[in-house]
Amino acid sequence: xxxxxxxxxxxxxxxxxxxxxxxxxxxxxxxxxxxxxxxLLGSAYKRSLDPVPLETKMLEQFIVxx
Numbered sequence: 001x002x003x004x005x006x007x008x009x010x011x012x013x014x015x016x017x018x019x020x021x022x023x024x025x026x027x028x029x030x031x032x033x034x035x036x037x038x039x040l041l042g043s044a045y046k047r048s049l050d051p052v053p054l055e056t057k058m059l060e061q062f063i064v065x066x
Contacts, residue, residue: 002047009048016040017063 004012016037027033045051054062 004044004048004051006048006050006052009044009051010054012044013041013054013059014062017059021063 020033020037024030024033045053
C-alpha cells in the first residue's frame with residue numbers, strides 16, 4: 001500500500017478529474033465513471049497523511065489550462 005502526502009492526494013484529484021473529462025465522451029453510463037473515480041478518490045483520501053482537497057474553483061482552473 002502507498003501512503004500519499006497532501007500534494008500526492010491533490011495530484012490524484014487532478015488526474016481523476018482529467019480522466020473524467022477525457023473519457024466521459026466514450027462512456028455510455030456517466031454514473032459508472034463517476035462511481036469509479038469517487039472510489040479512487042476515497043481510497044486515496046484514506047491513504048493520505050494530510051488530505052487537503054483542492055477547491056473546485058482551483059481544480060477547474062488547472063484542468064482548463066491543461
